[in-house]
Amino acid sequence: MVVDTERTDRVFRALADATRRDILLRVMRGESSVSTLASYYPMSFAAVQKHVVVLERARLVTKRKQGREQLVLGESSAIEHAIEQLERYEIEWRERLVRFDEVLQNSLKGRKQ
Amino acid sequence: MVVDTERTDRVFRALADATRRDILLRVMRGESSVSTLASYYPMSFAAVQKHVVVLERARLVTKRKQGREQLVLGESSAIEHAIEQLERYEIEWRERLVRFDEVLQNSLKGRKQ
DNA sequence: ATAACGTACAACCATATGGTTGTAGATACC
DNA sequence: GGTATCTACAACCATATGGTTGTACGTTAT
Numbered sequence A, B: 001m002v003v004d005t006e007r008t009d010r011v012f013r014a015l016a017d018a019t020r021r022d023i024l025l026r027v028m029r030g031e032s033s034v035s036t037l038a039s040y041y042p043m044s045f046a047a048v049q050k051h052v053v054v055l056e057r058a059r060l061v062t063k064r065k066q067g068r069e070q071l072v073l074g075e076s077s078a079i080e081h082a083i084e085q086l087e088r089y090e091i092e093w094r095e096r097l098v099r100f101d102e103v104l105q106n107s108l109k110g111r112k113q
Numbered sequence C: 001a002t003a004a005c006g007t008a009c010a011a012c013c014a015t016a017t018g019g020t021t022g023t024a025g026a027t028a029c030c
Numbered sequence D: 001g002g003t004a005t006c007t008a009c010a011a012c013c014a015t016a017t018g019g020t021t022g023t024a025c026g027t028t029a030t
Helices: A005-015 A018-029 A034-039 A045-057 A076-112 B005-015 B018-029 B034-039 B045-057 B076-112
Strands: A061-066 A069-074 B061-066 B069-074
Touching (some): A005 A018, A005 A045, A005 B005, A018 A034, A018 A061, A018 A069, A018 B005, A018 B076, A034 A069, A045 A061, A069 B076, A076 B018, A076 B069, A076 B076, B005 B018, B005 B076, B018 B034, B018 B045, B018 B061, B018 B069, B034 B045, B034 B069, B045 B061
Antiparallel strands (some): A061 A069, B061 B069
C-alpha cells in the first residue's frame, strides 16, 4: 500500500505554502498568466514562476501556451487525490471509534452478568 | 481570509512525508509508544521522535505520558481541518464549472436569435 | 528593426528539513 | 544500588526550499 507516495508527497508539499494555495484558488476560478499571478504577490516574478512549477509537478495545475503568455489552470483531479488520501485517515478514525464502542459494549455486558 | 495559514502550513507540511503519514495511520488505529513506532522504520529512534514532534506541532497527534513511555494518539480534528481546506478548492472548481456552463448557455441562446 | 513584454532558467544565498550520533534525565527491573 | 529502557534534545551534516538577481529567448507592438 506504499503506492503513489511520490505523488502524494508532492501534492501535500505543494499545498504546504500559503502563496501556492492562493495561486491555486485563483487558477481554479479561471486561468491566468504567470505574470498576472506574479502581480498579486510581494515577491519577484521568478519566485512566483517557481511556485507555479511546484504546483505543476504536483499536477495541481496545468499550463497552456497562448502567444507569449503561459496560461495556468487549476486541475481538480489532484485535489480529489489529496482528499481521498485524507479520507483514509477519517476511515481509520471511525473504525477506531467503532472498536472502542465494541469494547465499551462488552464491558457493559460483563457488568450485567 | 488569510487566517490560520500557519496551522494549515504545518498540517500539509506534516502530511508531505510518507513516514509521517504511516505513523499517523498507525496511531489512528490505536495509541502507541514512540519506541514501538520507531521499531517499524529503518531509521534511528531520534529520527522517528522528530517525526512525531512534527505531527504533534501540526496537532495531528497528541501524546500522553504513561510511566516512562510516551503514548502517541491520532487526532481527528486536524485531519478534518485539512479536508475542509481542500474542499474549498473543490467548491471553487464546481463554481467554475457552473460559470462555464452559464457562458455556454448564453452562447447557445445567442446563436438561436 | 527595435523596443517592450512574458517566460524560463542558472547562479547564488539563507534557512529549513531529514537524517545521524551522543548525552542526559526519568522510570522500571533485579 | 545498579542496570536497562524510554524519551528528549543538542550538535552536526547533506540536501531541499524559498527567495533573490541576471541572462537569454520567443512574441508582440511601434
